[in-house]
Amino acid sequence: MNTIGKQVRLGLNGDEAVAYAAYHADVDVISAYPITPQTIIVERLSEFVYNGELDAEFIAVESEHSALSAAVGASLAGARTFTATASQGLALMYEILYIASSLRTSIVMALGNRAFSAPINIHCSHDDAYAARDAGWIQFFAENVQEAYDLTLIAFKVSEDKKVLFPSIVNLDGFILTHSVEPLTIFEDKKEIKEFLPDREAVNKIDPSNPITYGPLALPDYYMEIKKQQAEAFNSTPARIKEVFSEYEEFSGRSYSPLKKLYVDDADIVFVVLGSTAGTMRTMVKKWRKNGEKVGVLSLTLYRPFPSREVAEALKDVDTIVVMDRSYSFGSPGGQLYMDVAAALNKYGRYNRLINAIYGLGGRDFTPEMAEDMLHATKDPSIREIWVGVRG
């Protein structure tokens, strides 16, 4: 088990990296519908399939609603199942999101994060990831192309684990990660990772000799018990996720944890962020530290289940927390991540000063100047919400 899989260094964009991960995971069924900025993933996978390199079924369905429906069927039948989408595609899958998790499928989905219409936009917002936050899917956020690859492999192992059995989403920022070529290390071949991710052993799979029914009627007399059991099962997944992180480290040499912290422990001001902007913030925080600002960054690799206790523990003594949301929750007390952080702190008896920074919507570039604006805002005690980099 201590053998590290043989790896190679190469340059790929985020979509290609995810496609390689699904290929190395030796998936059995891929069902997807094209949508920017995810499309390259399924185009690459269709090449692997039709080249004969990957022994899988590739179904080019007629909509995302069908893509996820087909994935549910395939996963219940015992296949290692993959799909990918973005934005409106995720929105069209919404109805099936809950079915996929409540029937305890092990689907892995890559989500090339993209803004919701209207107006039409193909660039990055976290609207789609947030829209799926309540649906009982495990969600990871990649910060770079390497993480997009690694987290996809990790997601298969987690979702198929008998102690988990929930589908996963791997988020990667649209264009910023999906279309940027970065250097990364990947396994040389799928056999290098087979020991980490052996063929799927499905639990309760469709089996005519042992007939069972999925998803029948449960009225007020049972529905609530079923949901409570589901909640308990879902909330217990982080323990197994952390174990899988360490097993993956043995294979790859790359370590993961639910949160990433930089200078958080003694910080007065901490920025909480998801996705690729974490890298930008780390660069900025290092620069500010040199000027004597006691600042830090907390980014989340695991977004669902939300690591409430760890977040509260990390932030408990911080004076000012700037929670960065790449989306807006109309009419809510704040952005979606802001609400999570506020609730997590409150749950553990903390009431720190929180600022919600709305940034980068629809792919608006997040620049160092905008980071400076956020830091500046922390100096004004009256500020509770800022929209960075917006005109008027």
Added chain:
Amino acid sequence: MKHPYLRYLRPENVPTVFCPGCGIGIVMKALFQAFDELGYETLEEFVFVSGIGCSAWIPSPHILADSVHTLHGRAIPVATGIKLVKPDLNVLVIGGDGDIAGIGGNHLLHAARRNMDLMVIMINNQVYGMTGGQLAPTTPYGMKTTTTPYGNPEEPMDTCDIVASAGANYVARWTVGHYLQLKDAFKKAMEKQGFRFVEAVSQCPSRVSSRIGLSPADHIKYYLRNSVDIRKAEELLPEERMEKIIVGEYVDRNKPGYLEKIKMVMRR
């Protein structure tokens, strides 16, 4: 002198966004000629509704008229809503094969069944063009696309057949090479009630023609060579039919449209 059809276009969006050699431009011109020959000085009497895709970009941002740019696949139900509230307007849906027959196929079927008073123009370039040329339900058997690199294993749907059998009043297919017939089909469809469907088979030089090694002009010639008049199509064997583009009027009838049918029920 200004080109007369520029009066149907928003000047700030000319030239259009379409790739050089794209068949969409030919469809636009045929449509504008139809407006012109029917005597429309402006397009005040029209509302254009589109989904998502290259073809869906014809109305928004180009056509100088009211338009609604909706979601991928959802133009027909949105157009239905508009027509029910504004029955005097001519509501025209324009979209691609993926949009209208693929992801929105169910809406198409039911609008045709209802004989809803809408005109739908479907530009069939045999792929999801905007997203890079992936397999669509209209992709011919065996054709290479970005998601079927060694050829399409599935059989395509004949959208005109389906819409005609569902109950539409008017259904026709022409390729962009049949420019005059296409224009005349637009004119005819525009003046009728009920559900009217015109399919324009059109080349996508960026995602299809280049992949199969054809110039845009050769691609049009290929369409022309491969077309068979619907009146002769019955003589074809099923395998032959699959390789041909059937062109002509599938149906032209005058059943009462949905608005008329509603009135008939109300009167009872």
